[in-house]
Amino acid sequence: MPVSELLRLGTAQPIIRWGTPVLHAPARPVTEFGSDLQDLLADMFATNTAAHGAGLAAQQIGVDLAVFIYDCTDEVGTQRTGVVCNPVVDLPEAVDRQLVDDCEGCLSLPGAYTDLARPDFSTCRGNDQYGNPIEITAGGTLGRCFQHETDHINGIVFGDRLPTRKRKQLYRDHDEVSDQYTAHWPAC
Template structure:
């Protein structure tokens, strides 16, 4: 799917922020992949690009369907974005790594999160074709982050350094009570 990577005066879709109850709801499987799903994916990609993001889950815009869009290199025009419908992680590597994460739903907050280094994920593409990929490094992290959103989990729930978490959230005006720690 190609999408114009241009800055709009405003995002097409409204991204919900930490504290919004919609972010804690689980998404439902998509049973019918049609033009409305493809249009939603296009709108999500444009919103993601407009917000300088590399991933966006439908739950972040208040739509509780299992749909995520990803482009780890949005500035590279030849890089095709990933559209994952009903994604499911089938394998996690034993090796994990720590990397700083941020989120369009928690602007200005960047914190270290530990995640498996490599995953295998199955999904359907925007035409309903079953796909499976092996992902590592940044792509694996972004897929895990976005699938967490589909399950009502946010990256701050996985942060182990409580003092750093509380400080960064307060600096950006977010409420610490909105975090549901998974420690």
Template sequence: MPAAHHRPAAVDRRVRLQGEPVDSCPSLLPEAERGSVLRITEAGEEILHRPCRPAQAEFGTPELSRLIDDMFRTMYVAEGAGLAANQVDVDLRLFVYDCLDDDGVRHVGHILNPVLDEAGPVGRRLIEDDEGCLSVPGAVADVPRTDRAVARGFDREGRPLVIEGTGYFARCLQHETDHLNGGLYLDRLSKRDRREALRQRDERREAVLARRAARSAELDAATGRTP
């Protein structure tokens, strides 16, 4: 999911890491400094259109930590607020995120095997707002989502997590969980709006991919890597 185009004018510097408040967090996470950029899958590829398998034996493994590192670097290069494992061609219920909510609070972390609490009638509103997807490069459409979301799952070591979000971060939690269930935001659109989103993608895709390549080169230079 792309980062929000409309950031709050005065950004509150509070940060929640893995759902818990922390004093500070670097703009570029250590995970992203260690990771490598992976290819982002695109709408139409089979892995994006079926549910991902739950993590089981992966907890606590170096392979899982390496995947999370790679996903963070890939997400930053693509200017994303969230990225699911099947978007880098990995069949696993995992997503990473670095996303501001509407109050300017930065939410950073990862979650495995997430399940969203069912939206109840009290305290949640359905909001229609701009939404895009790193797997549909260049396209944006209005998508209705609830303004609050709670995701329950596990961290990389298998410890339970509860991640709560409001506003744009709630949208991010719902969008990424949709990915792991085999869905894209395109599936939530009318036929007309879907055609328009795909038209935007066809028109803008090459420019978006070129920008990602340039950002990857910039990040390599900033972190001391050579081609």
């Protein structure tokens, strides 16, 4: 179904935390693009909206499928919303590669943020919600989102990309505010 329909349907689900095995293992490829996937996508959009996120991988609600949704701005401030199944991210290399050190967080470790250097642009290839091939190049929050969510699909949380000291501080920051995020957050 169209993204506009996915955005108005669905029920917010609890977001699981770092340390849960499904977040630290590669996801299964999406092979069926029928009603079960559409229902999952609607729930993912509802969950992301309730949590005020930029994107959400299926693994973050406990489903080990290689799909994420996004709802954030690109490099020129345009709001972009969509779905990528079976994502692969291509990053600029050599002279075209420029890293941007920016604040990043994860809905699976809510309330904790730290700077992480990532390439300023990325190209994400995969399939849309119908199984059609897509390729999107973006910078800004969307370009970072493609990298962050594809990491989730590959069993990587952004803390895995941090030095030990910075990762430990991230956990301390989360612990300080964790009482604001119940086990059922953001679902009620």
